[in-house]
Amino acid sequence: MIPTASYAAHTAKAPLAPYHFDRRDPREHDVVIEIEYCGVCHSDLHTVRDEWGKGSYPIVPGHEIVGRVIAVGPGVRKFKPGDLAGVGCMVDSCRECVNCKDDLEQFCMKGAVFTYASRDRHDGSATQGGYSSHIVVDQDFVLHMPENLDLAAAAPLLCAGITTYSPLKHWKVGKGSKVGVVGLGGLGHMALKLAHAFGAQVVQFTTSESKRADALRLGAHDVVLSNDEEQMKQHAGSFDFILDTVSASHDLDVYLRMLKRDGTMALVGVPEKPTPLAAGALIFGRRSLAGSLIGGIAETQEMLDFCGKHGIVSDIEKIRIQDINEAYERMLKSDVKYRFVIDMASLKAAAA
């Protein structure tokens, strides 16, 4: 067994606190990773506070994991000790259903095994995430990290990166498309960088003029204040695709009306409450409102390779694991540009 240091939520109400547990010894196809950095995603907070009702405590969150391979099982061919490695939101799936066969394991019909707060398919144990010193994952769910990227800043690609890359690709954003991004946070800022790299004309929608400079720096060609009717009118009916990264409940119709005929707006955030939708914005323009969920493993690797080639990483603020509870409070206030990433060396320092 592999002694593992971590920070865990022990109840829905308690702050995260140190927690020691054992990771399994590597099975035939497992890769053992010593974690160097782990990004902090809103899902971590939702899960540890039991807002999604998945809680079986203790929970070690974290699914933007990067580090180095330190051991492999006897059947592993894809990784060797010393390799850089990444782990995102999933660590297993059935591999047999139509969605798994289509490289869309996130929609596994038997249920993908998520990186934390899920159950291992073999022994039923709780999966535990990346706010930890080590993780053991089947090689098919481990990603190769590009060597040229800053490793800490690349960690958020494993969730924020693929969550925005996948819909932009699926709805064929590229040269000649006009793309809108709603929300400028961890997901939104990645969407700007990626859509820009795909060659699209990129517009940031925001309610806050103060975000203009940053949006332009991150890849937007234009910024539209969505609470300014005149500005919105000028862009009405002109977008091929809009990626809506806001998870708070908000008016969808105003953005749907920005789409061209046959345009699509994709949601990647799940608001707590159902959002009122007026069918007219869809009907008068044959528009679509869609949803998208992270991306499959093959596409995640494609995204990482793309980011390596184009030098794309997240804008991050590095923190010590000891500061995670404060980071959560700041994240709730959107006080982060644009992703916290935990330097796991702080965990070792504390243990030493």
Add this chain to the structure above:
Amino acid sequence: MIPTASYAAHTAKAPLAPYHFDRRDPREHDVVIEIEYCGVCHSDLHTVRDEWGKGSYPIVPGHEIVGRVIAVGPGVRKFKPGDLAGVGCMVDSCRECVNCKDDLEQFCMKGAVFTYASRDRHDGSATQGGYSSHIVVDQDFVLHMPENLDLAAAAPLLCAGITTYSPLKHWKVGKGSKVGVVGLGGLGHMALKLAHAFGAQVVQFTTSESKRADALRLGAHDVVLSNDEEQMKQHAGSFDFILDTVSASHDLDVYLRMLKRDGTMALVGVPEKPTPLAAGALIFGRRSLAGSLIGGIAETQEMLDFCGKHGIVSDIEKIRIQDINEAYERMLKSDVKYRFVIDMASLKAAAA
């Protein structure tokens, strides 16, 4: 000028009553049609009661119009006196915008001219619909009716037919697809017939067991009670496409969850109030909720030709124009199988 007998709404609150007015003499490209039958659509009722706020009274409703050409303008090549002719929801558009060029005049960026309660592009006069003895329409917006179909039963194809045909075609329903139809009224019953003719596996969703026999007769291969959780569970995640024909506000999520990964549900009815939508049903399955609006003129002709070839018409109840107000009351109670069609001979009889 062409003296025209009709029934019109003179105010939002008054019942329809006889109204005499003049249609214009045919312009260069106009076709003059003596109307034989006109279908009764829910939109007629919404419009005359000013529920859509378009009212400039008097309003002669009706946009499922069939009859015979009695005269043509000097530039008309597509029709000659004696031809059968149909007119649907539109009588003109700008013909120059990208949507018109794409044969999707219903999305004309300058605004399609609708058959009634709209404004003529040339003289600004109010357009008046098919509850009338004659209509004068530019040849490009007049359809050829198949000679083999019962003309009265073919009238509803001009709105109910194309409204369901267009989304079924756009989302590629055919052999090998599993298609759901929500609602069994004027639109729903056409959706069953068309989807069946396209070779799809067709399932009717209904809350009423009493509709089973009719749904099966009209083309459904199976009927699912949407308020029976067990039945719904059996079909969850199995549909390629769902056409939702219900215009009353209703729960969309339960139907979205019936879609396969990447499936689409299209709405063709506009509920009065926004409908609450939970993003989860879209995100967990990369599903889409779309809207569709009638169809372009070229596609309407394609639909009529298809219906001619396959002997598809609407199930109708023929009424006299004098009974239109009673028909409206019955339509509000869904007491019609499945479309009222006015026999315009009754108008002449009254005038005689």
